[in-house]
Amino acid sequence: MVVASQKGGGGKTATTCQLAYYLLDLTVPTLLLDLDMQMNATRCMLRGRVAAVAGFSTTQVLEGHWSALPAGDLVLVPADQGLGELERQPQRHNDFVNALQAFLQEVASRFRVCLIDTHPSPDVRYVAALATADLVLSPIVLTQEALEGVGAFLHHPRHGYLRIRERLNPRLELVGLLPNMVEATPFQRANLRQLVEQHPGLLIPVQRGEVAGYALIPTRTAIAEAQAAGVPLWQLRQAAPAGAAKAAGAMPLRSAARDAWREIRPSFEAIARRLGVGG
Numbered sequence: 001m002v003v004a005s006q007k008g009g010g011g012k013t014a015t016t017c018q019l020a021y022y023l024l025d026l027t028v029p030t031l032l033l034d035l036d037m038q039m040n041a042t043r044c045m046l047r048g049r050v051a052a053v054a055g056f057s058t059t060q061v062l063e064g065h066w067s068a069l070p071a072g073d074l075v076l077v078p079a080d081q082g083l084g085e086l087e088r089q090p091q092r093h094n095d096f097v098n099a100l101q102a103f104l105q106e107v108a109s110r111f112r113v114c115l116i117d118t119h120p121s122p123d124v125r126y127v128a129a130l131a132t133a134d135l136v137l138s139p140i141v142l143t144q145e146a147l148e149g150v151g152a153f154l155h156h157p158r159h160g161y162l163r164i165r166e167r168l169n170p171r172l173e174l175v176g177l178l179p180n181m182v183e184a185t186p187f188q189r190a191n192l193r194q195l196v197e198q199h200p201g202l203l204i205p206v207q208r209g210e211v212a213g214y215a216l217i218p219t220r221t222a223i224a225e226a227q228a229a230g231v232p233l234w235q236l237r238q239a240a241p242a243g244a245a246k247a248a249g250a251m252p253l254r255s256a257a258r259d260a261w262r263e264i265r266p267s268f269e270a271i272a273r274r275l276g277v278g279g
């Protein structure tokens with residue numbers, strides 16, 4: 001599943017990393033590919049030291065040079081700066097796409113899920129990811145600009161989801177738009193309503209108790225903090241006081257993080273079901 005959107009900073013990386021941790025909790029063998037040379041997912045995973053890290057980068061995968069992956073239930077293939085060079089080699093673009101497909105085919109039997117974090121501009125890496133994936137999940141912030149961008153995400157003549165499905169990958173399915181950094185303001189509520197009206201069926205249905213709604217992630221500082229620490233949201237601990245003898249791992253869990261996780265969990269469960277894992 002590719003996590004993609006054409007707006008920067010909408011929560012692709014946070015969603016990808018936290019989903020990867022959630023899948024690990026479910027003991028679902030998961031491969032995480034970072035295709036963004038900003039390396040945010042890579043840094044998050046390196047800080048958290050939960051994932052096993054491959055000895056080669058996604059640039060090397062696209063160039064067809066990979067070797068054996070490390071053992072582990074969550075394995076990261078990190079990004080590097082070389083990703084930025086690939087767009088400038090148009091004569092090799094088809095080879096990059098074929099190499100990514102060959103790599104995933106080779107490792108497919110070891111993993112149940114592969115998550116791919118992308119960067120926000122639709123270049124060859126973006127197209128390679130969508131040309132290879134089964135599913136795409138698109139985090140979206142409920143601003144007017146982002147809502148107006150949904151049309152291009154779907155219909156853009158070169159890199160729109162529907163065009164890629166038509167031209168390159170008929171298997172590709174949209175899991176849905178995932179509103180992120182959602183605030184309980186009248187403005188955002190109105191934007192959510194507008195999204196539902198303009199694109200019925202693109203949100204991910206979620207049942208919360210008796211209430212039927214959609215998958216979404218509220219704005220919660222704990223999410224940014226969990227990403228900064230590289231840990232699962234539900235395992236975010238209070239910061240150890242400076243000079244304290246207590247190890248960071250012995251600090252109590254942050255109640256705000258647990259509350260945030262309680263809010264988000266039904267959405268992650270719904271996404272996991274679309275991935276064919278989880279109850």
Ligand SMILES: Nc1ncnc2c1ncn2[C@@H]1O[C@H](COP(=O)(O)OP(=O)(O)OP(=O)(O)O)[C@@H](O)[C@H]1O
Pocket residue numbers: 007008009010011012013014015036038040118119120180181182217218219220221222223224225227228
């Ligand atoms: N729901 C949220 N609540 C609070 N902070 C969030 C939330 N989602 C993401 N963030 C934070 O917002 C910032 C941007 O999120 P993130 O890096 O995941 O976006 P992105 O779409 O991957 O950005 P880019 O397009 O640059 O790759 C990060 O600092 C992240 O930790």
Ligand SMILES: [Mg+2]
Pocket residue numbers: 012013014036040041117118119
């Ligand atoms: Mg990112």
